[in-house]
Structures are given as structure tokens and as C-alpha cells.
Amino acid sequence: MRGFRTDLAMERISEESGRLEGVNMSTHAVGGVKRTRIVIESGRAAKLLGRPRGEYITLECSDLYKCTPERRQLLIRLVAQAIRVMLPKEGEVLLVGLGNRNVTADALGTRVIERILVTRHLQETIARDMQGKLRGVSAIAPGVLGLTGIETAELCRGLIQHVKPAAVIAVDALAAFESQRICNTVQITDTGIEPGSGVGNHRLGLTRDTLGVKVIAVGVPMVVYASTIARDAMANLMEEYGVMNPEHPKAAERLLTQVAQGVLGSMVVTPREIDEMVLSVADLLSEGINLALHPALDADTLHTYLHP
């Protein structure tokens, strides 16, 4: 492990670990989007990588938040497809938006929830020809512990006992290791949200263990630790000038980490353009999720339901 924080499974897995026993990794490119599928199969690999067993789909695209309309449609379909494979075939779905709506870099979950087509309360009133086409969907963005006094996981537990969904989809802003991943990578996993993850560092996780149903997590990196920015540049420098002793790569790594953290502490940073990025990514993710939940609806009908 490189010693810096990341919520992306793919950043945990270096080239070698791709060939690690118990880890399955495949990559292919479609129309400018790189799609990586990682399956962590063995408990031993899970422990080594510090990630739970399960499936991780990563979509990468260098201009994700301002790409062409065509690439945007491709990304929406890829998001929908990844979620649909993980979703139970039937049953209601509960969407949970994590994070703090008052902190722009942490507001992705809330912004996505605002754009979700909610149907649970409509089941009796919708048009005949729609019945059966619309899956029961409910959605909540309850706010962070500091504002509510209640852990999101606690709140969801009570809600799930009542709503009885077949699965939960949790949306959150993530922290990445490499600064160029901010707003350029989508991670979709069936392992849920882990404790300590996300921009706001959730104390409790949202997983099958804590909630009792399958939890699909959708996230996009919105912040990096400033110290990882420094470390990147330093490693680059040391490599280029042969400062790094190739026999002791770990020692060099430790040194870099110490220096970077010593100078910069735990400052967490986000791009200046974060306001626009969050809105654009929230649009993209919500379209992908709506499509995964209601595949029989075309875009126009969806739009009518969302903005009646």
C-alpha cells in the first residue's frame, strides 16, 4: 500500500496485484472510455488490498464532466449497464445520497438524489400502460452526522425495515489518490460503502452486513489529499534524477510520504471548478441510475415523469 488514502479499488491495485491470486482484472476501451472490471475473489486478496470481496467496475474518461453529447450518452449507458448487472431482477430499490449538501465537494450524493425518478408513492396512481414498467423507487439524502446527530447507516436501517427494498443504491463523493482522477472516474461496486470512506469520512459503513440487503455503491472522486499531490511530483523528480535507490523502493516511498505529510498535514483539496463539476457529474450519474431502474422508459417519458 502506498500509504495515501483512496476510495478507489483500482488505485489499490498496482500492475502486479492485477495478477495477484484471487484478483481478477480486465480492461477494455469503448469510444474513449476505459472500463475496468475488478473482482476480488479470495479473502486473502481482500485483506492484502484492504478492500472487501466483490465486484468493482471503473469507468475512466479524461473529460468526463464536459465531454461531447455522444460520449455522455455512452457513459450513461455504461453506468446503467454496470448497475443493472448488480441489481436484483425484481423488488423495490432505495436510493441513498450520502454527504453534506452545504459542502460543494461533498454534495454529489444529494445532487444525484434530487434528479432521481421516485415512483414508490405512485404505484397506484400511474397510468395503466406504465404499471409493470416502473419499478418502485424511493430516495433519501438525510444529511451528515454533524447536522442530524444520526448516522446515515442508523437511519437507513430503520427505513429498510419499513420500505423493505430488494437493494440499496448509495451515491457518494470519494477521495482519490491521483489528482487527475477527480471528476474523471466513476466507480460502481456491489460491496457498498465502507466505514471511513468518502469526502466526509463516514463513521459507519453501508453494507449488506449493516443494512441486511445488497448495497450497490456509485461514487466519483471529488477530493485528494494535498500530500498526495506533493508525493506525485516528488516521486517523479526522484525517478527522473536517479535519486531513488531501486533496491529500496519502499524506503523511498516512506520518505516521500513522511515529507509530504509533514509539510502539508491532512489538507484535503478540490479543484476550483468543483461547483460546475458536481452538477455535471450528478446529471450524468442520475441519468445512468434512472435508466438502470426503468429500462423500459425512453428518455422523453422519463423527463415527463421527472418534471410533471
Added chain:
Amino acid sequence: MRGFRTDLAMERISEESGRLEGVNMSTHAVGGVKRTRIVIESGRAAKLLGRPRGEYITLECSDLYKCTPERRQLLIRLVAQAIRVMLPKEGEVLLVGLGNRNVTADALGTRVIERILVTRHLQETIARDMQGKLRGVSAIAPGVLGLTGIETAELCRGLIQHVKPAAVIAVDALAAFESQRICNTVQITDTGIEPGSGVGNHRLGLTRDTLGVKVIAVGVPMVVYASTIARDAMANLMEEYGVMNPEHPKAAERLLTQVAQGVLGSMVVTPREIDEMVLSVADLLSEGINLALHPALDADTLHTYLHP
């Protein structure tokens, strides 16, 4: 009953009903604020008035949303006192903000929740000398059925089983009968929130029956039905010109109601200045509620906790 919608108990009670058997009503004025206490004691009176048995405190003040600093302090103390009398002496309290944050006239509940001192998650970490002084408080503004697919009452039920508060305080924007009451009247009651009430017309109520704990409701009128505006003016005109037949007051009432509703339908209106009104009233109510919950904290300490 006058046939127009109101969420204020005091508008249901005309002069006579004040002397109705099973209803106790007393009024006194303090520093420009009129305080009315209504207790509906008998089931028969409850049925006649269309309001549940219980206590209703109403504070009226013609310039409530832009009064002098002195009157504002008085109102805060009166709000705190009314709530404190209704609150159980001990135990945690759950605050619930009703309404839709995206509809200015319906956002009062959300705006109050944002200003509440939440302490439930701090119980272990707060300073020694504060322990025992700070009551455990949690707070949530979950959003309306149309956006979440979940009734607020359903969501609260699950949450209460987990958080186990001694009481709930629910805050909501109300509808009034007389347009001059908008933002000029605070109602505090121990009967909870009724089905069909509020700006957004909740389908389920939040009461001891539905939630299993005492529910104190705090509300301020933010809208009126346009037809009540018309009816007011017409009644005034007919009275002045002797059009109203004193022997058939009910017939005249029916006529007025029909005309007003015929012309104006169910249009619900709010003052042009509603944005500013909501923020000002949310400040006032939240200060009153914070004071009721943490009477041992002075204003400065409260402020430190709210804005750390």
C-alpha cells in the same frame, strides 16, 4: 365551520366557541405580543371544532418577522416557555422539519432544522462541564413524499424505534384563514401534526398515535387560499351595506364561499416577501427551540456550539 381551510386552532374558535363546553381559552398581552392558550378538553368539543383534544398556545404580533430586537427576544422566550411546559423533563428529543426545501413558502421546517443545535452524537466528546447540561438532540428534514417516495411519518417511525426519543418536535409551515396572520402568528401544540395540514398537505399525520411518543408541533402560517382573501372582502362589503340577511347568516356564508371558490378555485398564495419572511421566522423559532432544549446554555455558548 366557515368552510375555508386553516391549520390554526384559534381560527376555528369564534368568540362563542371560546365559551363552548369543554373548551378553555384565555388570552393575555405581554409587550406587544398577544398570547392565547386554548385547551380542548372534551371529545365532543374536539369533534365540533375539528381539532384533537390538547393544548394550543398561539403567539400573535403584527410585525413578527421584522420586529425590534427587544420584542424578538420576548418572542423567543415565549416560544421556549411554551415548548418547555409540553416537553418531558428528561430524555432525548428528535426534531423533524416538514415541507419542501425547494418551495420557499413550504421551507420553514427545513430552515429551522438547519439552525438547531444537534448534540446526540456529541454526548461522549463534549467538555465535562457541559455534560448534563446538553440534552441529546437529533434533527432531520427528510423532504416531501413527491421527492422521496416515503411519507415523513413512515420514515420517523423507523427512526424513533432506533433513536428512542422521549418526544418529537415537528416544525411546519401552515395555512391560515385570514391573510393578515401570515408570518404574524406562531402556534405551538402538544397534539402533533394532523393529516392534510401544512402548505404541502401531508397525507399522514405525525401524532402520538402514529409515532408512539408525544409530538409537539410548532408552526407559522405561510400561505392562504386566495378564495379566503376574496371572502373576507366580500363579507365586509355585505355587512357594511346591509346585504347580509341577519336571519340567515349561514346562507350568506355559503354563498360567499361558493362565489369565492368559483372565481378563484384552489389557488394558494403567499406574500411577495416570503423569502425574507421564512429566514427571519426560522431564526426566531430555532432560537426558541434551542433555548427550550438547553435552558442552561447562555446565548454565546450556544452560538459557539452551533458555529464551531
Added chain:
Amino acid sequence: MRGFRTDLAMERISEESGRLEGVNMSTHAVGGVKRTRIVIESGRAAKLLGRPRGEYITLECSDLYKCTPERRQLLIRLVAQAIRVMLPKEGEVLLVGLGNRNVTADALGTRVIERILVTRHLQETIARDMQGKLRGVSAIAPGVLGLTGIETAELCRGLIQHVKPAAVIAVDALAAFESQRICNTVQITDTGIEPGSGVGNHRLGLTRDTLGVKVIAVGVPMVVYASTIARDAMANLMEEYGVMNPEHPKAAERLLTQVAQGVLGSMVVTPREIDEMVLSVADLLSEGINLALHPALDADTLHTYLHP
């Protein structure tokens, strides 16, 4: 004159005045939209009607803020066409959004400006094939006198001397006489904005006299005076029951006005749904204005420029 305030020329003109000398009025319906063109030609008619000489186009549609996609496209084209006829063939255009962005009912001007394709600063950098297609457009929403200390007209005067536009398009939220016109009527006129008009009651007007260039004003009613709501219902009642003396219609009018204003004062109201209405109407108007200014651009290209 009926004695109640309105910013709509068409509400000033009763059936008879349509046949008033010096006033030209024609109406036709297109796909559910009623389009009225009024031309006030003589100074005498202008004085009688209390409106300056010039052209007034009114588009009415009962569900303007939530109509079908087809009707929306029709409205956009009708708005664009009305503006294009009034616009000089060549030269830059300055857009001015009036009103207070913090008052939802008065925020239409600001919301439209946020959606305008601004090109003045791009003239040198845009792609060759676009040059000549994009008209030079600048846009400002300076805020109201109470927040800036500066009249919008004063500010515009200085700006116009510098920018030298061929015309100004001013967008504002209006007051109407009939409550059912709120958000259901668009008025486009080449007479500019008059003193005392709009939700916020501008002290100075924006006209050719004050600014030195042609001013096209685009507005939608967002508020009514509560007293006009009452007056409507009362007049209806009196008519139905023959209370009104047909020989003294003016006396009855005066009576109604006095009663309504006596009971309700100058309370100005807006619908509960105003937040959503403003956003929807701002989208519609800005699309119409963008189309009028850049007729050679198709919708997709426009979108690319607006969200690069």
C-alpha cells in the same frame, strides 16, 4: 381605468378601447396559444390608456409554465419572432435583467440573464465559420436599488455609452390585474420599462428617452395585488345577484376598490409554486431570446456555446 395596478397593456384595454381611435388590436390563436397585437398609435389613446405609444405583443396560454414539449417549442418561436421584428437588423444587443435575485417572485430577470448566450467578448476567438452568425451580445443583472444604491437606469446609461449597443432587451417580472394571468402571459413591447412598474416598482424607467437606444421589454406577471383578487370575486357576486346598478357602473367600481383596499391594504401575493414557475418561465424566455438573437444557430450548437 379600473383603479387597480397592472403592468399588462392588454388589461388596460377593455373591449371598447379595442375600438378606441388610435388603438389597433388584433388577436389570433395558434396551437393553444392566444396571440394579441396592440398598437397604440395616437398620443391621445396613450394618455387615455396610461401606456406609451408603441407595439405590445401578448402571448397567452393557460398552462404556460408546464405545457407539453410541443407547445413549449411553439411559445419559444413566438417569443423569438416578436422580438426579432422589433430588433434592429444589425448591431450589438445589451440584455438587462431587472429585479431582486433574493426575492423569488422578482427574480425572473436575473434567471433569464443567467441563461443568455453572451458573445460580445468572444468575437475575436470564435471559430471562423461562426463569425457573422453570432451577434454581439452582453448581459447584466445589476440588482435592485436597495442593494446597490444605484438605479438600474443610471447604471445602464453609463454602460451603453461604453458598449454602444443598437438596442437593449430588458426582462422583468410584472404585476397583473387578474390572478389567473400569473405565469400564463408573456408581454413583449418596444416601449421599454416604465417607471413604477414591475414586482419591485422601479423608480426610473428604461426607455429610449432615458437610455438613448431602443428598449424592448419582455415580461411575465408574477404577482397580483391581493385587493384585486377580492375585487374580482366581489364584482362577480354583485353581477350575479344584480346588486350592481347598471346605470352607475363607475360608482360600483369605486365601491369595490375601496372595500378591497380597505380590508387588504397593498398586500402583494404570488402563488405557492412560484419557485418552480420562475425557473420554468426563465428557461422558456431565454430560449426565445437566444433564438431571436442568433437565428442561424441550431439548438445543439447554442447548447454547446452555453455549456462549453
Added chain:
Amino acid sequence: MRGFRTDLAMERISEESGRLEGVNMSTHAVGGVKRTRIVIESGRAAKLLGRPRGEYITLECSDLYKCTPERRQLLIRLVAQAIRVMLPKEGEVLLVGLGNRNVTADALGTRVIERILVTRHLQETIARDMQGKLRGVSAIAPGVLGLTGIETAELCRGLIQHVKPAAVIAVDALAAFESQRICNTVQITDTGIEPGSGVGNHRLGLTRDTLGVKVIAVGVPMVVYASTIARDAMANLMEEYGVMNPEHPKAAERLLTQVAQGVLGSMVVTPREIDEMVLSVADLLSEGINLALHPALDADTLHTYLHP
């Protein structure tokens, strides 16, 4: 010069340059706040430092955006004092907020303008006993070039010809060199705003040259270039391990700059907590500016005028 971008004069001046001919620099500490006064006197020093001749007051405080109430009052007084010394004794003042209200890290100017006591339009209507006490103040936050098509400097020029203020106070979010200065340093200068400065990189400056009146600029750093974060950590590392050749410090600097920029490009970052920081700093600056403009008003009276 270190080759990284900064808008702070004090970051341009290393220990030595403090003793540079034509530069006067003095520092003293008051109650936890470090106050530095720099006067660049000669044209030669101005050229060397890349800053215009004039006075620069810098206030530093490690917890500026969440300090104790006492330190906050001290900072407000220090801001007010620095501005007052630079302000002409008499005449109106025009406040200009620079930056983009939709980009949190660039919204400081707009947020300060919203909190300014504007009085220019009140001169005739205010109470007798206030006349002479209230200076004529107007305020505008016109928005950035990309949204308006108009340079802020162009717009101000026209406005100044009309309003004829004795001075302009311009407020802007800055870029700093050292990441720990973000939200911890206030710079007040009588040299105005330079071209190319600020979070949004203004193309034209706001100075006496462009506007014709004295321009006092008030700014707080809100962003850093990611490459400066990396450079900091690398320099630290190289120093500690003796990698840097003491005989060629400039060569090492150049190397560091190249590496950092090569890896990170021109990414500009801001802390995750920027939303809260901007609001807190805007409160502080506006209180300081209001105090400088209306020294005869006590805080309570000011409050009454701001929230009537």
C-alpha cells in the same frame, strides 16, 4: 521570483527584499494577529518585485475563518483601520465585488457586497440625526466576463463617471503561493487590482489608471496552484537531504518548478471546506469595511440599517 503565481505582495518579498532599497517593511503582532506593512517606494523596487508602488497591509492569523469572538473583533478593527487610513476623508465610495458567484472559491467579492451597508439612495430619507454620520456608499457585483460579455473595469468606468465616488473599494478572492495562507491572510492595498490577478484571472485591472480614482483592494487567498503544493514539499525534501546544491539555488528552483508544473499542469485547488470559509471571511471583511465607512455608527445601529 520563485516562478509560481501569487497575488500577495508579502510572498514576493523574501527576507532579503525586505531590506531592498526602496522597500519599507515592518511587522508587529497584536493579540495573535501578525500585521505587516510594506511600502514599495521606488519604481526600481516595484519592477524587481513585480508589484506597483504603494502600500500593502497584510493581516495574518492561523485560524482566521474560525477564530474566537474576541480575535474576530480585533481583526474587524484592524481591517477597518487599514482601509480608513487609505480612504479619502470625504466623498462617496463605490464598492465593487469581483469574481463569479457560481464558483465558490471565486465568490468572496459577491458575498462581501451582499453584506455592505448601502446608503447612497437613502441620503434624502434617513433620519435627521443620522445625516452627516452616514457616508454615501454604493455597491455592485457585476459578474465575470464569461457571463456578462463585459469587463468589470469597463463597467466600472461608466459607473464612476455617473456616481462620481471619491474612491473605489474592490474586493476579490486571491491566489496564494503557500497553501497554508488560504483563508488565513487578508491583504489591503491602495494599488488596486492588477490585470491577471484573482481566482478568475481578470484581464483588465482596476486601478487609478483605468478608473481615474483611488482604488483600495481588499483580498483573501482562496486558491493555490497544485504545483506550488508539490514544490513546497520537494524543496523541503531536497533541503533536508542535502540534494540541493547550495551554489546553484536558482538551478534547483527551476528544476522544482519544471517538475511540479510538468506533473500537475495548471490545476488550481481550494480546500474542501471552502463553502464555510467564504461565508465566514465575507462576514468578517464586510464588518470591517462597514466600520471603516461609517465609524460613527455602533454595531446595533448598523445592524438595523442592514436588516430593516
